[in-house]
Amino acid sequence: MLDLLIHISFAIFYISLGYEIIYVNIPSVVSTKKIFSLNNGDTEYFSEKTEQIFKWSKTKKIIVFVLPLIVTYILYLLPLLYHLDMLEPLYTNSSMAYLGVVLVIVGRIINILFIHQAKRKRINNVLITEGIFKFSRNPCQTGLYISLIGLNLIYPSLIYIVCFITYAISIHFRIIMEEEYLEKKFKKDYILYKSKTRRYL
Numbered sequence: 001m002l003d004l005l006i007h008i009s010f011a012i013f014y015i016s017l018g019y020e021i022i023y024v025n026i027p028s029v030v031s032t033k034k035i036f037s038l039n040n041g042d043t044e045y046f047s048e049k050t051e052q053i054f055k056w057s058k059t060k061k062i063i064v065f066v067l068p069l070i071v072t073y074i075l076y077l078l079p080l081l082y083h084l085d086m087l088e089p090l091y092t093n094s095s096m097a098y099l100g101v102v103l104v105i106v107g108r109i110i111n112i113l114f115i116h117q118a119k120r121k122r123i124n125n126v127l128i129t130e131g132i133f134k135f136s137r138n139p140c141q142t143g144l145y146i147s148l149i150g151l152n153l154i155y156p157s158l159i160y161i162v163c164f165i166t167y168a169i170s171i172h173f174r175i176i177m178e179e180e181y182l183e184k185k186f187k188k189d190y191i192l193y194k195s196k197t198r199r200y201l
Contacts, residue, residue, distance in 0.1 A: 002094055002101075006154055009104040010083055013147055016108045017076065026118045026140075030177045032065050045185040050177045068170030075148065075163040082155035090156040103150025110143030127186045129193045135201070137179070137193070141171055142200045175199065 028034075029046075035054060046054075056064075081087045113132040118140065132139045145168065152160050179199075182190045 079151040100150040100153030107147030
């Protein structure tokens with residue numbers, strides 16, 4: 001039974017993640033592409049600190065933004081390698097694995113709800129504070145974190161934990177940059193939203 005649930009959770013995770021990466025275009029104002037762009041377009045809402053980051057050398061940008069991006073793909077790949085018996089997990093624990101399955105599915109549901117609302121947000125260029133955004137200012141990352149933690153509960157790995165921490169630090173850095181942007185753009189509306197809603201959970 002557990003093996004079947006793990007298969008289902010992996011199918012849900014990788015199919016939905018693949019769809020999200022390939023077909024859903026919800027660009028961040030601090031995406032890697034924008035960070036490397038010489039003409040960043042809408043820079044009037046960025047903080048002075050963020051504008052300085054845009055002026056960093058390419059080498060520094062690669063170290064801070066591209067290397068963690070590579071770690072992200074390793075993070076996505078590792079659970080699949082364990083699932084295909086190409087790597088051995090630290091240990092196996094059926095109770096933790098059941099919890100992991102639940103977290104993987106819950107995380108993906110959060111991401112699906114995020115995609116539905118974020119597409120509308122980008123189209124209308126408005127601040128959304130309802131729906132899934134009422135519970136988290138960053139539901140996309142919250143959902144992904146939950147799923148990734150679930151995957152590590154299914155197949156525990158020290159390498160995975162190191163990759164996850166590296167990824168989380170990198171994303172947190174970007175989120176702070178984006179929140180500074182949103183605060184300057186939406187002013188009091190975002191400050192009020194920020195005071196009522198947690199960054200993650």
